[in-house]
Amino acid sequence: ARLDLRVLDEVDSTNAEIIRQIAESRGSKIPVTIADCQTAGRGRRGRSWRSPRGENLYLSMGLTFHGGFSVLDGLSLVLGVAVAEALEALGAPTVGLKWPNDIFLPSGKLGGILVELQGELQEGVVQVIAGIGINVHMTKADDVDQPWSSLASSCPDVEWSRNRIAAGVISAVSEAAETFSSEGFGGFRESWQKRDIYLNRLVQARDGQLEGVACGIDDSGNYLLRTREDEVVPIRAGEISLRVV
Ligand code: BTN
Numbered sequence: 001a002r003l004d005l006r007v008l009d010e011v012d013s014t015n016a017e018i019i020r021q022i023a024e025s026r027g028s029k030i031p032v033t034i035a036d037c038q039t040a041g042r043g044r045r046g047r048s049w050r051s052p053r054g055e056n057l058y059l060s061m062g063l064t065f066h067g068g069f070s071v072l073d074g075l076s077l078v079l080g081v082a083v084a085e086a087l088e089a090l091g092a093p094t095v096g097l098k099w100p101n102d103i104f105l106p107s108g109k110l111g112g113i114l115v116e117l118q119g120e121l122q123e124g125v126v127q128v129i130a131g132i133g134i135n136v137h138m139t140k141a142d143d144v145d146q147p148w149s150s151l152a153s154s155c156p157d158v159e160w161s162r163n164r165i166a167a168g169v170i171s172a173v174s175e176a177a178e179t180f181s182s183e184g185f186g187g188f189r190e191s192w193q194k195r196d197i198y199l200n201r202l203v204q205a206r207d208g209q210l211e212g213v214a215c216g217i218d219d220s221g222n223y224l225l226r227t228r229e230d231e232v233v234p235i236r237a238g239e240i241s242l243r244v245v
Pocket of ligand 1: 012013014015016038040041042043044045047049057058059060102111112113114131132133134
């Protein structure tokens with residue numbers, strides 16, 4: 001597929017930029033925006049995403065799917081697999097995934113993916129904005145509330161170029177989106193499963209209301225928890241935040 005690629009010096013959020021880009025052009029190319037820094041980078045659950053200039057990758061893509069919102073089950077996991085595989089192809093050690101798609105190295109969170117929905121353009125046609133943030137050279141982040149890592153600090157033997165990472169991630173994501181569209185989630189399950197950083201650990205879901213041992217994912221990407229009562233409870237893959245158009 002052809003790309004409509006924009007590289008910006010500064011933007012509020014590359015996700016917000018893609019939403020604007022989609023509104024003004026309804027072409028057949030995949031819109032992609034990369035920025036050197038973001039002034040209002042957003043993370044999941046309404047959090048902000050630290051986006052210092054020049055250090056990291058901030059990239060968003062607009063992806064179109066046919067068949068209504070239900071085809072999106074599993075998409076956010078597919079994006080995690082695509083990014084993980086792209087980073088490994090560039091020299092990263094095995095990249096871990098925290099359900100649904102946080103990107104991890106043993107030393108901490110390496111990146112994140114924010115999936116936003118842009119509603120149905122026409123019957124059954126769904127626009128998804130996939131925003132990917134990867135810590136590449138970041139050295140300082142006092143205000144980040146969890147252990148984090150960067151490619152340069154975890155894999156110093158590789159010369160990390162943001163251009164090469166962007167190229168690898170863009171092609172992996174567009175290819176994965178196409179395969180997911182035509183074949184569904186099934187073919188991605190194993191690649192996701194082997195990266196699961198929660199497997200066999202005791203975890204909580206639903207704001208602490210549910211606790212159980214992490215058992216991996218099912219065919220649609222739902223996360224399975226085995227409770228103390230030996231009941232297996234699926235947690236839905238719908239961690240996608242709905243946006244009002
Ligand atoms: C998370 O909370 O783990 C998701 C973080 C996603 C950050 C990326 S950076 C590029 C894109 N633009 C944004 O504003 N957010 C995403």
